[in-house]
Amino acid sequence: MKWDEFSDWGRRVADWAQDYHLTVGDKPVRATTEPGDVLNALPAMPPEGGEGMEAIFADFEEIVMPGITHWQHPRFFAYFTSNAAAPSVLAEFLTSAIAPQCMLWQTSPAATEMETRMMDWLRQALDLPGEFQGVIQDSASSATLAAVLTMREKALNWQGNQQGLFAQKPLRIYCSSEVHTSVDRAIWVAGIGQQNLVRVPIKGTWRGMDPAALRSAIEADIAAGLQPAGLILCVGGTGTGATDPVDECLQIAEEYGLYSHIDAAWAGSAMICPEYRHYWPGVERADSIVFNPHKWLGVQFDCSAHFLKNPDDLVQTLAISPEYLKTHGKDGIINYSEWSVPLGRRFRALKIWFLIRTYGLEGLRERLRNHINWSNKLHDRLALEPDFEIITPPMWSLWTFRFAPEGATDLDDLNLRLVNAINDDGRIYLTQTRVDGDLVIRFQAGQFETTEADVMMAHAVITEIAATL
Template identity: 65%
Template sequence: MDRDTFREWSRRAADWGVDYRDGVRDRPVRAQVQPGSIAALIPDAPPEGAESMEAIFADFEAKILPGMTHWQHPRFFAYFPANAAPVSVVAEYLVSAMAAQCMLWQTSPAATELEVRVVDWMRQALGLPDGFAGVIQDSASTATLAAVLTMRERALDWKGNSAGLAGQPRLRVYCSEHVHTSIDRAIWISGIGEDNLVRIPTSGPLRGMDAARLEAAVAADRAAGMIPAGIIACIGGTSVGGTDDVNPVADVAARNGLYLHVDAAWAGSAMICPEFRHYWHGAERADSIVFNPHKWLGAQFDCSIQFLRDPESLVKTLAIKPEYLKTHGKDGIINFSEWSVPLGRRFRALKLWFLLRAHGLEGLRKMIRDHVSWARRHCERIRATRGFEIVSEPMLSLYSFRHIAGDDRDLDMHNLSLVEKINADGRIYVTQTRVDGRVAIRFQVGQFETTTADVDFAYDVITEIAGSLN
């Protein structure tokens, strides 16, 4: 591709992106295809010769686009959002064009220094105290893995990386029943093992872990010759927003010398609004915190911030410094590859910088406040509608409900059928979960361009399709 062709197709791709976002509301939210249907359109073998960009782009629109679920659709009420504010997309154009490998300060000084600055901007925006440093990881899964590796090393007096886990006492990590599966994966990959992830029963309207039971579990494990290593607290769990009361959990961590990691991947964005910070009182006592600006805040994936009280512990756990990665003649610099599992790093800070400047904190606060308000209103409308019951009350902009068939049909199968029919209809997109062993339908408001009319429309679709099942 020569420079003129590169210019032409760069412009056409940008124009396509604008047109796509303008028209995404008219598309079905979830891909309306069957498994294998897209693969059947792609040749089995790679092309031997070059093909024209016209042909490639035409195939993209004809064969790939129909198989895409539209996460930027304003009627996406499933999972948690993966927002990409338009200004963030523009920043990603620039990042892709430069294609810098930002693993060390010297490989792109601006990338490192901007990351330091915008992470501190976010610390201030969330109301966290001075003393926290941070790094932009690719996802909360990686940030949690880094935290688990650090708690492992600290518990083993920094000998795990060198000596391995064989012959060591069993390590134990504690969490609630509502944590994300990324915690399970971190436990697997770290070598601690699923059997050593202790799930503490939850209670109360926010389904937080019981601190007394947590302390009893730690004491019992220590008495049995095991090594309690750390606690993972949850703010806004994926299923129904399960949220731990962090202060009592932090008390247990402090009394027992345990590393405390707080997973606020989704809900952390809401902490830019002071009125929501009661949900994570005590988070400032954690050793590390993760939240994802690429979920609710509008920074295009991937962009996950891990705040650290003691970055040196993380660096001691993860840093490898061969000669070819040293920056000679410079002191006091940060090489963020030493703060993360992968060596390679994208220039993630640029999109966050663009986003914060283009919208300002007040613009982002208004969006989050609207989403919370609209979700709560939607919950009350469903509550007041015959044939529905609320399963979990709103946690920020997430709640869950169930439809009652009114006859002897199996309610779990009935609600799974309702979810599938809603999603096959294509006008909105929701997901299911299980609460106390029973199927419930999750509803969360969070897409960057959702309006109050979209939320009202979702109520109409849900009640219409539920009525058709009766």
């Protein structure tokens, strides 16, 4: 294809995308293919000659789309939705068209300076203190890895990158059992080792870390000659929405000189609403905070907002500046590639700009409040059903339940069959988790275009299918 042919196909793709989003609710939420269907439909050998877009697009619709699980479906209640609001999609179209590589200020000044401003807009939206500065990472996993690497370097007096971890005291990182597995992976990649990730017991309805147990674990490690290095807290964990007592835990981190990181990948979006900020009291004491606008806020994947109280710590951990990456003759610039593990960087700030300008913060708040209120309404209805029990209460728009009819014995098997049958039905999509060893079913509302009717449909689907088991 030549560029003078692009606009015709661009219009056709735009029309297709609009129709897709307007009609996606008519499709089964989950992909309808079996393992190997897409692979076997694709030729084993690449074509020697070029093909026309007509044939390529026809194959896209025939081969690819049946194998797509529709994350933009209004009844996608599984995992945490990865949203794609219309203005964000348009911004990504423009970003793809201009295709900048935004690793340095000089390689795309507009991208760098917009990232600075958009991260400050988000900081203000969350009501974080002005001392926090931000960088856009690809995912919360990358932000957590960056935080763990910073924990390591600070604890080793900035010698870890140079000397490695050999002959050093084992470093200890503390978290609860409810954190995301990205924490485990960060520990692996940082070379700290799984056995040095200390799982602190949880307590209470929020299933948060026990501060007294945290203090005891730190004291025991010090007595054993180990070196406490960092604390990772959870606000809105993936399984049940588990949330640690932020203020109490950060007080302990300060006492022992631990670098602290808060993973609020999903629930952080809700903090644009003042009434939900009681879930992270004392957040201003954290060293590092991450949340994903590409989850609940509506920004298209990938876009993770990473806030830092002292960015110099992260830069000292990650920055490498060979001559070919230096910008001479310019003062006061930021090179965000020094704030992240990858050198190459996409222009992610543009879609935040488009989104916030289109809806405004109040428009975004209204959506989040609706999701939470509708989810709580569904929770209340299902709680009245005699064969169902609520396992964990709503945390924002996330809660868990279990089908437990009288006389049933193997509830794990029964609920696994229930969630599989619901997902095979196709009208809604749910996922399972485990709470204290028991298999339970999660519900979470957060798709950008979902309605109250979509959420309430889940009650009919769940009870109808449960009655057949």
